[in-house]
Amino acid sequence: MKNAHKNQTDRASEPGKAQNPVDGLGRLLDADMRAVNALILKRMDSDVPLIPQLATYLIAAGGKRIRPLLTLAATQIYNGDMPRAHGLASCVEFIHTATLLHDDVVDESLERRGQETANLVFGNQASVLVGDFLFARAFQLMTADGSLDVLRILSNASAVIAEGEVMQLSLANNIETSLEQYLEVITAKTAALFAAACEIGPIIAGAGPEAARAMAAYGLNMGIAFQIADDALDYMAAREKLGKTVGDDFREGKMTAPVIYALQDSDAEERIFWERCMARREQSEADLQTAQALFEKYDSITRAMTLARIYGDRAAEALAGAPAGALRDCLHNLIDYTINREY
């Protein structure tokens, strides 16, 4: 186990390669992740060809598969049954994929994971319906697994995610959005599934309620940190080097941490600027730069990253009770990576 950890450090020193504990976890759980990927492909099959076509398009495009990895790690760390974890990790990824498909329809997104979104290629209609299929398929598979605890955790998470998305929609373009409301939205739409993905590990392993609570708290707080960092990264110029666009949230008028911090101490003229750009979405080319200058003035990005770190610390605290070893080290490194990644 020590070796796996060493490998990870070695790889981190490869030129141009940032230390990536997702890869580290992936190496520790390599055979398991391959089993999960095989299951995902097998279980999204259907006699209706458009379903595997669209699902493969999105799922094969990759993504970090961080949620199923968390389920695997949280099962393995408590010596749980890994074949069961494979099945339930694939359910977690199906629920995530279903929400991505619907998100992209709702946001009218054009790009995801460096390629055109499914809604752009296959149409909104197919994205809505294949999302529904993946969601239903996840519940079929959980039912076949037979744990009412797992069903409870993942059906609760699914309802909370939908509530978070609706709340985000209700608050979009509303410059009165408070930091508390923002945290409520991201806790629901992002952190709830991270928490659920982690919590089912100790459940599968029969590790008792304290372990389940600890892993849920780890996932929840890391999920919040992850989303705050994600929202800050959306404004960071370094993204462009990675082929990503800067300021997507700005153009959509999404009220995220940097904007909320900039608004807290804004003067009347700045408020008019935010009102025009975020609420009425009347934007010219130069506005994104103005926004970034205001972030500089009010230290918005730094404050957002500090907030992310507070939740990261809580995640680390929750993790401290888990059995020590390479897996826990990887899960710990994942917190920092989540906050400090560049994309």
Place this chain on the structure above:
Amino acid sequence: MKNAHKNQTDRASEPGKAQNPVDGLGRLLDADMRAVNALILKRMDSDVPLIPQLATYLIAAGGKRIRPLLTLAATQIYNGDMPRAHGLASCVEFIHTATLLHDDVVDESLERRGQETANLVFGNQASVLVGDFLFARAFQLMTADGSLDVLRILSNASAVIAEGEVMQLSLANNIETSLEQYLEVITAKTAALFAAACEIGPIIAGAGPEAARAMAAYGLNMGIAFQIADDALDYMAAREKLGKTVGDDFREGKMTAPVIYALQDSDAEERIFWERCMARREQSEADLQTAQALFEKYDSITRAMTLARIYGDRAAEALAGAPAGALRDCLHNLIDYTINREY
């Protein structure tokens, strides 16, 4: 019990009131349906106001609540636990409502149940997300009920519905669609939930696998008959008197039974007409009348209704083994009503 049945006949003779066994069932199960309606309102509540707003808009608009009624009747007829049936009947209605919300987004519908669609009033985004919420909420409630059999039946039905909707989307505007493909689509998108709504009754009642199979077959075949009749009704002028539009499916280029029958024996010129109207959707005002003249020529509507009756007979056959009484009589009358209704 005899009285309830008599009441129904009395009411049927009210002037301008067609005999309606949905009302008949509703009277037999009046207290139960009120309990279900109260549960529906209670359980679609959320701290995010847009969710109950939108859900109430659609659910309060009415509809016949035929699916939860079927669950209640199929439980009661086998002397099952009615409070459990109330909860699961509300889950069935939530799944149905979620599919309606997503359907209307996919079809870009403007009107449902005599009022503007939710997507028109609240936007596509809210309709997609509140649909997701209702679907997740249904699974939360089923999990709380705790029957893995019920979860299996309703998660299977949900996946099959989504597959049917995707298949319908794949076949839309394709004049090569066969009657077999059409039947496959409607069995999945409509009949599967009728079947599931009925099947969970004997499951709740612990009435054994034969009763479950019989009620599932009743629901499935009635669901197929219902949809064939629905698709024929879409072209019937009598609708207009009821404030409904005629030819919605025609304008969308949906390949339903009447069109498929008209195409089977069509000559070259007629084929060009259908190709233009259904596949390319290039339509002028007079085209709907031409379509209806072709239905007349090829007896399309009559043939569709005959097909509906074949499935109706199968439903009646499946029902024959259920305990005799006023409930079974109502369920039997429901088959004819499903086929002969005027709206």
